[in-house]
Amino acid sequence: MTKEQFKEMLTEKIGGTPFAEEVIEDLTVNFDPEKYAQNAKDRLDERKGSVVGWAEKFYEKGQYAKAAEEYSKAAVIANALAAIAA
Numbered sequence: 001m002t003k004e005q006f007k008e009m010l011t012e013k014i015g016g017t018p019f020a021e022e023v024i025e026d027l028t029v030n031f032d033p034e035k036y037a038q039n040a041k042d043r044l045d046e047r048k049g050s051v052v053g054w055a056e057k058f059y060e061k062g063q064y065a066k067a068a069e070e071y072s073k074a075a076v077i078a079n080a081l082a083a084i085a086a
Contacts, residue, residue: 003031013083020076023047027080040084048077 001009007028014020026047027040055070 001036002033003028003036006031006036009083010080014076014079017076019073023076023080037084041081044077044081044084048074048081051077 007024010024010027015024023044027043030039032039051070051073055067055074058064058067058070
C-alpha cells in the first residue's frame with residue numbers, strides 16, 4: 001500500500017472531524033510502506049491509552065461533557081484500528 005492509498009483508506013473510514021484528520025496526519029507523516037500497519041497500530045494503541053485515561057479522569061471528576069469528548073476520540077481511534085486490521 002502506498003502512502004496515498006493509506007491516507008485515502010483512513011479518510012474514508014474515520015475522516016470528517018478535526019480529531020480524525022489529526023490522527024490521519026499523525027499516521028501518514030512518517031509512512032513506511034513495509035511497516036505501516038504495525039507502526040500505525042502502535043501509535044494508535046498509545047494514543048488510545050492516553051485518551052481513555054483522560055476520559056476516565058474527567059468522568060471521575062464529574063466533568064461528563066469532557067469525558068464524552070474524550071470517549072468520542074477513543075471511538076475514532078477504535079475505528080482506525082479496525083480499518084488497519086481489515
